[in-house]
Amino acid sequence: xxxxxxxxxxxxxxxxxxxxxxxxxxxxxxxxxxxxxxxxxxxxxxxxxxxxxxxxxxxxxxxxxxxxxxxxxxxxxxxxxxxxxxxxxxxxxxxxxxxxxxxxxxxxxxxxxxxxxxxxxxxxxxxxxxxxxxxxxxxxxxxxxxxxxxxxxxxxxxxxxxxxxxxxxxxxxxxxxxxxxxxxxxxxxxxxxxxxxxxxxxxxxxxxxxxxxxxxxxxxxxxxxxxxxxxxxxxxxxxxxxxxxxxxxxxxxxxxxxxxxxxxxxxxxxxxxxxxxxxxxxxxxxxxxxxxxxxx
Numbered sequence: 638x639x640x641x642x643x644x645x646x647x648x649x650x651x652x653x654x655x656x657x658x659x660x661x662x663x664x665x666x667x668x669x670x671x672x673x674x675x676x677x678x679x680x681x682x683x684x685x686x687x688x689x690x691x692x693x694x695x696x697x698x699x700x701x702x703x704x705x706x707x708x709x710x711x712x713x714x715x716x717x718x719x720x721x722x723x724x725x726x727x728x729x730x731x732x733x734x735x736x737x738x739x740x741x742x743x744x745x746x747x748x749x750x751x752x753x754x755x756x757x758x759x760x761x762x763x764x765x766x767x768x769x770x771x772x773x774x775x776x777x778x779x780x781x782x783x784x785x786x787x788x789x790x791x792x793x794x795x796x797x798x799x800x801x802x803x804x805x806x807x808x809x810x811x812x813x814x815x816x817x818x819x820x821x822x823x824x825x826x827x828x829x830x831x832x833x834x835x836x837x838x839x840x841x842x843x844x845x846x847x848x849x850x851x852x853x854x855x856x857x858x859x860x861x862x863x864x865x866x867x868x869x870x871x872x873x874x875x876x877x878x879x880x881x882x883x884x885x886x887x888x889x890x891x892x893x894x895x896x897x898x899x900x901x902x903x904x905x906x907x908x909x910x911x912x913x914x915x916x917x918x919x920x921x922x923x924x925x926x927x928x929x930x931x932x933x
Contacts (some may be wrong), residue, residue, distance in 0.1 A: 663830060663831070663832060663854050663857065663858075664827065664830050664832075664835075664837065664854050664855065664857050664858030664861070665677035665678075665827070665828040665829055665830055665831075665837075665858070666683040666684070666826055666827060666828060666858065666861070666862060667683070667684045667778065667823070667826050667827065667828045668680065668681030668682055668683050668684065668785065669681040669682045669684065669780065669782050669785050670682075671828060677828060677829070677831075678828070681785075682783075682784065682785035682871065682872035683785055683826065683862065683870075683871070683872065684778065684780045684785045684786070684787050684826045685785055685786060685787060685826055685862055685863070685869050685870075685871065686731060686786075686787045686825065686826070686863075686869075687786050687787075687869060687876070687878060687879050687887065688878065688879045688881065688882060688883075688885055688887070689730055689731065689732070689867065689878040689879060689880060689881040690731070690732045690733065690734050690881040690882070690883045691731070691732075691733050691734070691756065691787075691790075691824075691883060692733070692734050692735075692736035692756065692883030692884050692885075693712075693716075693733055693734070693735060693736065693755075693756040693757070693758060693790075693824075694735075694736055694737055694738055694739040694741075694755050694756065694757050694758070695708055695709060695712065695735065695737075695738050695739070695757075695758050695759075696738070696739060696740070696741070696742055696757060696758065696759040696760065697738035697739065697740060698760075699760060700760035700762050700794075700796040700800075701762050701796070702760075702762075702796050702800055703760065703796065703800055703802050703813065704802075705738070707802040707803070707813075708758070708760075708802070709735065710802075711802055711813050711814050711817055712735065712758060712817050712821075713735055714814060714817075715814060715817035715818040715820075715821045716732070716733040716817075716821050716824075717732075718818055718821075718849075718850075718851060719731075719733075719818075719821055719822065719825060719851070719859055720732040720733070722851060722855075722856050722859060722860070723856070724856070724859075724860035724863075724864060724865040725860075725865060726865050727865035728865060729859045729860055729862070729863040729864070729865065730863045730864060730865055730866065730867040730868070730878055731825060731859075731862075731863040731878075732881075733821065733824065733825070733883075734883035736883050736884055739755050739757055741755055741757055741759075742757070742759045743757075744757075744759075744777050744791045744793065745777060745779060745789065745791065746779040746788055746789040746889055747789075748889060753886060754788070754789055754886045754889075755886075756789055756790050756791060756824075757791050757792070758791070758792045758794070759791070759792070759793055759794070760793075760794045760796040761793055761794065761795055761796055761797070762796045762797070763797070764797060765795045765797055770795075770797075772795055773794065773795050773798055773800075773811055773816055774792060774793065774794045774795065774816055774819075774820050775792070775793045775795075776790060776791070776792050776793075776820050776823040776824055777789075777790070777791045777792075777793075778790050778823070778824075778826075779889075784871065784872070784873065785871060785872060786887065787826060787887070788887045788888075788889055789887075790823075790824040792817075792820050792824065794816065794820075798811055799811060799843075800813050800816070801813055802814075804846075806844050806845070806846060807844060808843065808844035809843055809844065810843060810844060811841075811843055812844075812845070812846050812849065814846070814849050815836075815841065815845075815846060815848045815849045818836055818848070818849055818851075819836055819837065819841075819848065822836060822837045822855065822858075822859075825859065825862065825863075826862055827855075827858050827859065827862070830854050830855070830858070832852065832854040834847050834848060834852060835848070835851070835852040835854045835855050836848045836849075836850070836851045836852065836855045837854070837855055837858065863878075
């Protein structure tokens with residue numbers, strides 16, 4: 638019986654320098670063994686999207702602070718900046734496509750009977766429902782434990798903070814384009830780098846825009862995951878990308894049973910689905926938070 642695992646992974650971009658060391662230099666990819674630690678996982682299978690293009694939806698309510706139109710523009714620019722990078726002969730063989738809006742605010746792979754799973758982007762107005770109130774964003778990935786293939790990615794943005802969707806960015810404001818560009822990297826399977834000022838670096842100074850623009854380290858990471866050839870380097874060898882279909886929903890079950898939980902950084906023995914939450918951006922250094930377990 639084949640079993641699958643999905644993780645809810647937390648990675649944070651911090652306002653003050655992070656107080657941790659990395660086990661590996663330069664870019665880091667999320668793997669099936671990534672945990673809640675900020676350290677780059679040295680074991681496990683790297684996660685990846687099989688589809689050449691992945692669809693996402695914006696929650697139709699947007700935020701009291703940021704309109705749907707503003708969010709559409711900023712998220713579009715953030716994702717486009719990754720697919721526009723050069724991997725030598727061409728760009729990375731991955732793109733993300735806005736396929737509309739949704740009423741859903743549910744995080745994780747939706748396994749309800751008759752449900753169509755969605756990759757969603759949602760603001761949390763009023764209050765941030767997690768223990769670490771300094772977080773600016775959280776990206777949750779669902780993937781197959783046996784292969785690393787991504788099945789779902791969802792972003793939550795803390796709208797209780799000062800989010801700024803356009804220039805100028807005040808000294809106490811969070812540049813929303815920087816936030817979404819960083820989160821888009823997680824959406825595509827990248828973890829935190831130890832290269833300062835790179836988009837995927839886990840530290841951010843309010844009021845700055847340097848990390849809007851990917852650095853060579855970010856380019857190396859996305860090109861390693863999605864070479865321009867269209868291949869997907871996996872733990873089991875290279876596989877070809879599926880034809881672009883942004884509305885295609887990867888199945889969590891290929892005919893064999895699967896079961897699961899969404900737990901922060903750890904799974905249940907024998908479980909089919911795991912969750913790993915990636916802290917996107919936070920306001921304080923050295924804060925570590927295990928994601929609260931939720932039913933998948």
